[in-house]
Amino acid sequence: MTYFLKADRFYFVDETKEGGYLPIVDGHFGQWQSDVPGDAEVVDYSGKQIAPGLVDTHIHGFAGWDVMDNSAEGIHAMSEGLLSTGVTSFLPTTLTSSFDQLENVSATIASVADDVKGAKIQGIYFEGPYFTEKYKGAQNPAYMFDPSLDEFDKWQKAAGxxxxxxxxxxxxxxxxxxxxxxxxxxxxxxxxHSNATYDEAKKAVDAGASVWVHAYNGMRALTHREPGMVGAVYNIPNTYAELITDGHHVSSVASEILMREKGHDHVALITDCMRAGGQPDGDYMLGEFPVIVENGTARLKDSGSLAGSILKLKDGVKNVVDWGIATPEQAIRMASYVAAKSVGIDDVCGQLTENYAADFIVLDKDLELVATYLNGEKVFEA
Known part of the structure; x- marks a missing residue:
């Protein structure tokens, strides 16, 4: 089956096309064209814009569920709920926990990964457990140890x-x-989640590390004598910085400085969302810790520290444009192609490229979500 998307603007990886038509052929993108045959089936989004489905590479929960619930039902609910946020691909993200719990969660995600009906599971993200206590955030230091290849191999086996x-x-x-x-x-x-010096961080990058976890948060700050982790984020090239753009985790000014230092092509917008995403304010759990959600934030009850976010990625995109620190093109790219590229899944998602699965979103002129499509079929309408 073939139809043609008509819209005012199409956001491709390297350019933005004004007007025209994008063919959808058997659930995949064709090549953009300026005109179509008279008898073509056209889905008319005049006045609207077409962007790649968003890619969230750091997300713990949504719709009342957390990855660490170790529930197949919960993974399905997250996947389907994320369509309302413009996300069409994601990495279910774990928390620091026991070896056995992480092994069980890996197996549970693997058991449903190919069957979800909503946003596609493009892999698993292990956030931890090899962290340090000083910057533990909402993670349990009881499970923080030195890295073990033997442990990792067992988790990877469980995860298929x-x-x-x-x-x-x-x-x-x-x-x-x-x-x-x-x-x-x-x-x-x-x-x-690290108190590393600049030199310690650089050694890890020299060994092959390439991403910075939620830049600024949970890391040694920059000072003029010890640039620390934040200095490493700024200064070490060919690395990607995750960034939470909810306006609570990082100020708009600090976000702007990060984008200037890294370049928009090396900043990946993420949510770090927890189970209260898409849910009302109130009491929740993040892993083993009680959390209160109010005033747009999720905070640990005992310390008041931020505990993940309740950000929807579509809103993170809109925020950086509204703050004047990114163009719509840059914002969309940071939440789709750059995010996918940062974890090596840009070969399957994050772009409106010919032969890719037709996972895309429809936005109005203000970047508000109108609809979400998977494999060329509408699966969410605002």
Whole structure:
């Protein structure tokens, strides 16, 4: 089956096309064209814009569920709920936990990964457990240890090879050999929840690490004598910075500085969303910790520290445009192509490129979500 999308604007990876038509052929993108035959079936989104489906590479929960619930039902609910946020591909993200719990969660995600009806599971992200206590955030330090290839291999086996990304603290013992080994296996290593010095961070990058976990949050700050983790984020090239753009985790000014230092092509917008995403304010759990959700934030009850977010990725995109720190093209790219590229899944998602699965979103002129499509079929309408 073939139909043609008509819209005012199409956001491609390297250019934006004004007007014209994008063919959808058997659930895949064709090549944009300026005109169509008179008898063509046209889906008319005049006055609207077409962008790639968004890609969330760091998300713990949504719609009342958390990845660490170890529930197949919960993974399905997350997948379907995320369509309302413009996300069509995601990496279910774990928290620091026991070896057994992480093994069980990996197996559960693997058991449903190919069957979800909503946003596609393009891999698993292990956020931890190889962190350090000083910047533990909403993670349990009881489970924080030095990296172990033997442990990781068992998790990866349980996951059916689906772990695409793992985060650790550079100052842990054995990091260089661990990073070198798993990156050769095609796993992206991210650095965060860390009190590492600039030099410790650089050694981890030299070994193969390439992503910074939610830049600024959970990491040693920059000072003029010890540039720390934040200095490393700014200064080490060819690395990607995750960024939460809810306006609470990072100020608009700090976000702007990050984009200037890294370039918009090396900043990946993420949500770090927890189970209260898409839910009313109130009491929730993040892993083993009680959380209160109010005033647009999720905070640990005991300390008041931020505990993930309730951000929807479509709103993160809109925020950076509204703050005047990114164009619509840059914002959409950071939440789709750049995010996908940062974890090596840009070969399957994050762009309106010919022969890719037709996963896309329809936006109005103000970047508000109108509809979400998977494989060329409308699966959500605002």
């Amino acid at each position: 090879g689906r772990i695409k990304k793992i985060a650790l603290a550079p100052e842990r013992d054995g990091v260089a050999s661990f990073v070198s080994t798993v990156t050769k296996q095609g796993v992206t290593v991210a650095l965060g």
